Amino acid sequence: MKMRNPPVNSLSLEFLTELLISLEKLESDKAFHAIILTSDCPGIFSAGLDLMEMCGRDPTHYAEYWKAVQELWLRFYLSHLVVISAINGVNAAGGCLLALSCDYRVLADNPKYAMGLNETLLGIIAPFWFKDTLVNTVGHRTAERALQLGLLFPPAEALQVGMVDKVVPEDQVLSAARSELAQWLAIPGHARQLTKSLMRKPTADRLLKERDADIQNFVRFISRDAIQKALRVYLEKLKQKKT
Numbered sequence: 063m064k065m066r067n068p069p070v071n072s073l074s075l076e077f078l079t080e081l082l083i084s085l086e087k088l089e090s091d092k093a094f095h096a097i098i099l100t101s102d103c104p105g106i107f108s109a110g111l112d113l114m115e116m117c118g119r120d121p122t123h124y125a126e127y128w129k130a131v132q133e134l135w136l137r138f139y140l141s142h143l144v145v146i147s148a149i150n151g152v153n154a155a156g157g158c159l160l161a162l163s164c165d166y167r168v169l170a171d172n173p174k175y176a177m178g179l180n181e182t183l184l185g186i187i188a189p190f191w192f193k194d195t196l197v198n199t200v201g202h203r204t205a206e207r208a209l210q211l212g213l214l215f216p217p218a219e220a221l222q223v224g225m226v227d228k229v230v231p232e233d234q235v236l237s238a239a240r241s242e243l244a245q246w247l248a249i250p251g252h253a254r255q256l257t258k259s260l261m262r263k264p265t266a267d268r269l270l271k272e273r274d275a276d277i278q279n280f281v282r283f284i285s286r287d288a289i290q291k292a293l294r295v296y297l298e299k300l301k302q303k304k305t
């Protein structure tokens with residue numbers, strides 16, 4: 063699955079919906095057993111959630127958007143398919159969450175390709191299920207530091223803290239993901255799937271139990287004047303970077 067939403071693969075409502083539909087199609091076709099998730103945007107895996115969906119819109123839109131973000135995470139996190147990400151570019155916040163929801167991560171060895179949950183740098187916070195997904199991957203202490211400081215880890219550090227499983231030269235990301243896949247596909251499918259569910263269901267259940275409350279929290283939080291202002295300032299900084 064190659065993500066293509068130029069220029070930065072931001073996860074707009076439309077793009078999230080496309081990703082969901084693609085995943086559902088693959089999941090419902092018994093001929094498919096695995097997905098390699100990668101990007102078609104040079105140098106960028108994903109810039110995360112689309113800031114335009116969270117800025118200057120109305121509460122109904124925020125609620126609809128957040129429900130789609132939740133759905134994407136739940137579907138990827140619990141997918142019965144083997145999902146491996148071949149991360150071929152910078153990967154921020156919501157994009158990093160998507161990669162963390164995969165079963166295995168291969169990252170291209172380019173110092174520009176940092177990844178992490180950098181929400182605090184925008185003046186916002188990672189929701190509890192983003193946090194849980196990170197803790198499940200790198201452990202509590204690393205997650206605590208990474209989340210507070212909004213750290214984006216370059217490849218060597220991402221590997222060292224366990225945010226990714228393998229770092230390879232840029233031209234080998236896909237082939238490395240494919241070789242890894244062979245090992246996962248050699249395991250009897252039902253045993254692997256049940257084990258994945260055993261490991262992940264308690265984390266997903268926390269969100270499933272309070273999905274509506276989480277949507278309400280998001281809508282309240284993102285609608286605040288101070289948060290809207292922080293997002294506008296951040297977007298402005300991104301634009302100024304060019305001039």
Ligand SMILES: CCCCCCCCC/C=C/C(=O)SCCNC(=O)CCNC(=O)[C@H](O)C(C)(C)COP(=O)(O)OP(=O)(O)OC[C@H]1O[C@@H](n2cnc3c(N)ncnc32)[C@H](O)[C@@H]1OP(=O)(O)O
Binds near residue numbers: 072
């Ligand atoms: C209680 C519950 C609490 C809940 C609390 C709320 C929880 C919210 C959780 C949020 C999760 C997130 O994912 S928030 C998103 C975090 N993402 C980021 O911080 C990444 C920001 N982007 C970047 O750093 C850079 O764009 C990067 C990806 C490295 C690419 O750099 P480049 O120089 O190649 O490209 P740029 O010139 O910067 O970007 C190209 C254009 O894309 C736009 N753009 C870049 N990122 C964008 C984005 N995420 N959304 C929209 N648009 C984006 C830029 O503004 C430019 O627009 P034009 O100038 O018009 O062309």
